[in-house]
Amino acid sequence: MKKIIITGRAHPVLKDSLEKQGYEVLDMPDISAGELGGLIADADGLVVTTRIPVNKQLLDKAVRLKWIGRLGSGMELIDQSYAESRGIQCISSPEGNRNAVAEHNLGLLLNLLNRLSIAQEEVKKGLWKRVENTGTELSGKTVGIIGFGNTGSSFARLLEPFGVTVLAFDKYKYGFGKGYIKEASLEQIARYADVISLHVPQTPETTGMLNDDFFQTLQRKPVLLNTSRGKVILIDALIKALKEERISGAGLDVLPNEKLSTYTEKEQEELNWLLARPDVIITPHIAGYSEEANYKMAAVLLEKLGIRIS
Secondary structure: OOEEEEOOOOOHHHHHHHHHOOOEEEEOOOOOHHHHHHHHHHOOEEEEOOOOOEOHHHHHHOOOOOEEEEOOOOOOOEOHHHHHHOOOEEEEOHHHHHHHHHHHHHHHHHHHHHOHHHHHHHHHOOOOOOHHHOOOOOOOOEEEEEOOOHHHHHHHHHHHHHOOEEEEEOOOOOOOOEOOEEEOOHHHHHHHOOEEEEOOOOOOOOOOOEOHHHHHOOOOOOEEEEOOOHHHEOHHHHHHHHHOOOOOEEEEOOOOOOOHHHOOHHHHHHHHHHHOOOOEEEOOOOOOOOHHHHHHHHHHHHHHHOOOOO
16 A cells, blocks of 8 residues: 655645545654654655655655655755656645735734734733824835745735735746736835835745845835745844834744754844844744645645545
């Protein structure tokens, strides 16, 4: 019997559908990298999230493996080129959680523009400040979107009722501009955007792309949003931009290092500084987490594998 190992939280439809097709499914959302290494030799399929790196060392043990399915988007933890050189198919399911990411992103933005978290904390302290918490409307603003794939385009769709202009940059796509969505360069986004939102994968090309040089080019003190990958932004450059008021706030769902227990003294100081800022919101990489997305990611993966959804 063919064996599948699921290494992260997945909707029950994934396991049920695989079992109905005759697979033995090991549903092990808390499995460690070491434990997986001991089981992978017998696996024909592997389902992963963001917990365990699928590197050459692990793949060399996977003598029967035919495919790797990623729940969600982002393949940086998978040595995709080596896997494919071994004839192992690599599949992701970004279509499944793109709307959840887009809605979370919009929530971060509206919170920052309307000072919701700031005002709530003040009320908890017995302060009732109205004028001081005057908000900024999203309507009529210019929103720069860097990366116009699944989540970037989904975020743009949510913005349409607000009457914004979207300036979208994607190095590998063109011809997608229409109506309120304009194809733009990074330089145009830096010059004209009131909001800048990141929707790129983590690659050698995108790692550290928002650095001192980028922040120095900003003209309108935009709100910065990142629900993609933490290493796209250099944290020291972000802190400098906040200190110099080159951006008016930041909504971050991702960090360069998300294992807080491993932080160096410098990393902890930087995180503490950001958390103390009233104009910064940090959430724990949950933008793609919704009940609906949990099901849709599994369904998309099954569909791409050619397995009927039960």
